[in-house]
Amino acid sequence: MKSFGGKVMFLDRANINTDEIIPARYLTEISKEALRPHMLEDLQLDGFDPKAPNNQDAKVIVTRANFGCGSSREHAPWVFEMNNINVVIASSFARIFRQNMFNCGMLAIELPEADIEKLFRYKNIGARIDIDFDKNSLTISSGKESDAFSYRISGFDRALVEAGGWVEFADAKY
Amino acid sequence: MAMTLAEKIFKSHLRDEPFPGTKALAIDVVLCHEITTPIAINDLAARGKDRVFDPEKIKAVIDHVTPAKDSKTAQQGKILRDWAKRQNIRDFFDIGRNGVCHAIFPEKGFIRPGYTVIMGDSHTCTHGAFGAFAAGVGTTDLEVGILKGVCAFREPKTIRINISGAMPEGVYAKDVILKIIKELTVNGATDCVMEFHGSVVKGMSMESRMTLCNMAIEAGGTSGVCMPDEVTVDYLWPFISSDYKDKKAGLEDFKKWWSDEGCEYVKVIEINVSGMEPQVTYGYKPDEVKNISEIEGAPVDQVYIGSCTNGRLEDLRAAAQYLKGRQIAPGVRGIVSPATPKIFREADEEGLIKIFMDAGFCVTNPTCGACLGMSNGVLAPGEVCASTTNRNFNGRMGKGGMVHLMSPAVAAVTALEGKIADPRKFRREGI
Numbered sequence A: 001m002k003s004f005g006g007k008v009m010f011l012d013r014a015n016i017n018t019d020e021i022i023p024a025r026y027l028t029e030i031s032k033e034a035l036r037p038h039m040l041e042d043l044q045l046d047g048f049d050p051k052a053p054n055n056q057d058a059k060v061i062v063t064r065a066n067f068g069c070g071s072s073r074e075h076a077p078w079v080f081e082m083n084n085i086n087v088v089i090a091s092s093f094a095r096i097f098r099q100n101m102f103n104c105g106m107l108a109i110e111l112p113e114a115d116i117e118k119l120f121r122y123k124n125i126g127a128r129i130d131i132d133f134d135k136n137s138l139t140i141s142s143g144k145e146s147d148a149f150s151y152r153i154s155g156f157d158r159a160l161v162e163a164g165g166w167v168e169f170a171d172a173k174y
Numbered sequence B: 001m002a003m004t005l006a007e008k009i010f011k012s013h014l015r016d017e018p019f020p021g022t023k024a025l026a027i028d029v030v031l032c033h034e035i036t037t038p039i040a041i042n043d044l045a046a047r048g049k050d051r052v053f054d055p056e057k058i059k060a061v062i063d064h065v066t067p068a069k070d071s072k073t074a075q076q077g078k079i080l081r082d083w084a085k086r087q088n089i090r091d092f093f094d095i096g097r098n099g100v101c102h103a104i105f106p107e108k109g110f111i112r113p114g115y116t117v118i119m120g121d122s123h124t125c126t127h128g129a130f131g132a133f134a135a136g137v138g139t140t141d142l143e144v145g146i147l148k149g150v151c152a153f154r155e156p157k158t159i160r161i162n163i164s165g166a167m168p169e170g171v172y173a174k175d176v177i178l179k180i181i182k183e184l185t186v187n188g189a190t191d192c193v194m195e196f197h198g199s200v201v202k203g204m205s206m207e208s209r210m211t212l213c214n215m216a217i218e219a220g221g222t223s224g225v226c227m228p229d230e231v232t233v234d235y236l237w238p239f240i241s242s243d244y245k246d247k248k249a250g251l252e253d254f255k256k257w258w259s260d261e262g263c264e265y266v267k268v269i270e271i272n273v274s275g276m277e278p279q280v281t282y283g284y285k286p287d288e289v290k291n292i293s294e295i296e297g298a299p300v301d302q303v304y305i306g307s308c309t310n311g312r313l314e315d316l317r318a319a320a321q322y323l324k325g326r327q328i329a330p331g332v333r334g335i336v337s338p339a340t341p342k343i344f345r346e347a348d349e350e351g352l353i354k355i356f357m358d359a360g361f362c363v364t365n366p367t368c369g370a371c372l373g374m375s376n377g378v379l380a381p382g383e384v385c386a387s388t389t390n391r392n393f394n395g396r397m398g399k400g401g402m403v404h405l406m407s408p409a410v411a412a413v414t415a416l417e418g419k420i421a422d423p424r425k426f427r428r429e430g431i
């Protein structure tokens, strides 16, 4: 199983699409490793720079509705994985992106809008998120402040994370 | 119990329900192209599982960048080509025979009512036009599909969209789907199948239905579907004539997939097309749609007619009737890409290619090319393209470029004017 939790990168916009996560011009790469430097390169978001120091070493992304819409490219989860980001938390996901995350053994966590709002209060103060996968709960913290949330994932998605991905799961089963 | 088309397909293809709410389906056709498949092929090989579940049920094409533009794309093509050969995949379409995946696979008769179809491509929803459950997936799902012929889904809910009224002149399937996306918004159909009904859909050709279903994903939809009817039977007849005594028997068989009276819809939407204007997108999301009268006159640098949305013969005809005997505006670059070799040949035989060339269009080979900004018409920063494709995301056709989505008719008259124009103001020529 992958490790989950750590420093947070906030992407404060809805409908971030997979072209913005990893542009089509890099789809000619046939190794995941080659994607690494191009994460979020075309993202249209005021003041956001994926290469800025406060976005370095992030392990968790917190964002808004319909994250990962557009192209089915699994290069989107892969570019996160290559940058050690194994968790995305949003108020909703596009279907294919969400499935791709779990298929890679990564976590796509949906929280209600109100909880996402609470997470965004930590946006400018440097936060980390710790995840208790067994208890379906997560805690965001910064200095002395912290907030805890519980989330739900399906039995299938949990099994994929535990198996390390869908290829392993399907191969053992079908 | 009354069931929707999607529920019937799920029931008939169910292999297993590994967890409540998750259904592993047997897959009838796994479609592949050279962008998302090579990594799956390499990964399978690395795991010592370089196998396919059934070479007859796998279809592959090189379409996104063809002919190869550099050594990386050449390598992607080679991986797919070598694999197809190694695995005895007979339905593999390489250069000279290749076309845009969602145009060429239906054209070959590979998609049938009641089928389950997956592909590592979000616009796989197009194939729902035949009454199939067709869904885009990522590379891992594709990999499992190739290896096991299985894919897992949450059972989708269905949104019913009734399209009624009389299609006004200058208004096409593209305008209708843009209007629907505007109404649903970009995630209004997430985890849902969009079922298209009504007199307008019944009157549409398979090409138009494919245009409609192609953009279901732009509202977040898993698949777009139309009930398979006489039009579907006619289209598929060359491929199914030995399976049925006559077309009537074919239709009777197809009807078993129709959504039942009284089945459950999460939402029902009514769209009346009477009096509707042509529709054009303006922002960077496909639900940012305006009536043409609100955006007419906006300048463009390039006009692109092609793609899995609108690169079929009827699309080329729709554009050519406005272009015949006219010239595109100076300073505008016109590019047309017939979606398959068959379409190209027929367009040539009908004289459409000549009309495009006389008007000043560049005619490219069948390929995705400019649609995703990889070749054959990439935009420079700051440039604007009027396009018959399906995505207007920021940078989609080239970093810093902007895209307005529209029908082939609007694209054609926009090329004539050099700015977004209304086809209803132009005389159509017989072609």
Ligand code: SF4
Residues within 6 Å of the ligand: B064, B100, B101, B102, B121, B123, B307, B308, B309, B367, B368, B371, B372, B389, B390
């Ligand atoms: S034409 Fe465009 S949208 Fe269609 S499959 Fe090709 S790249 Fe994708």
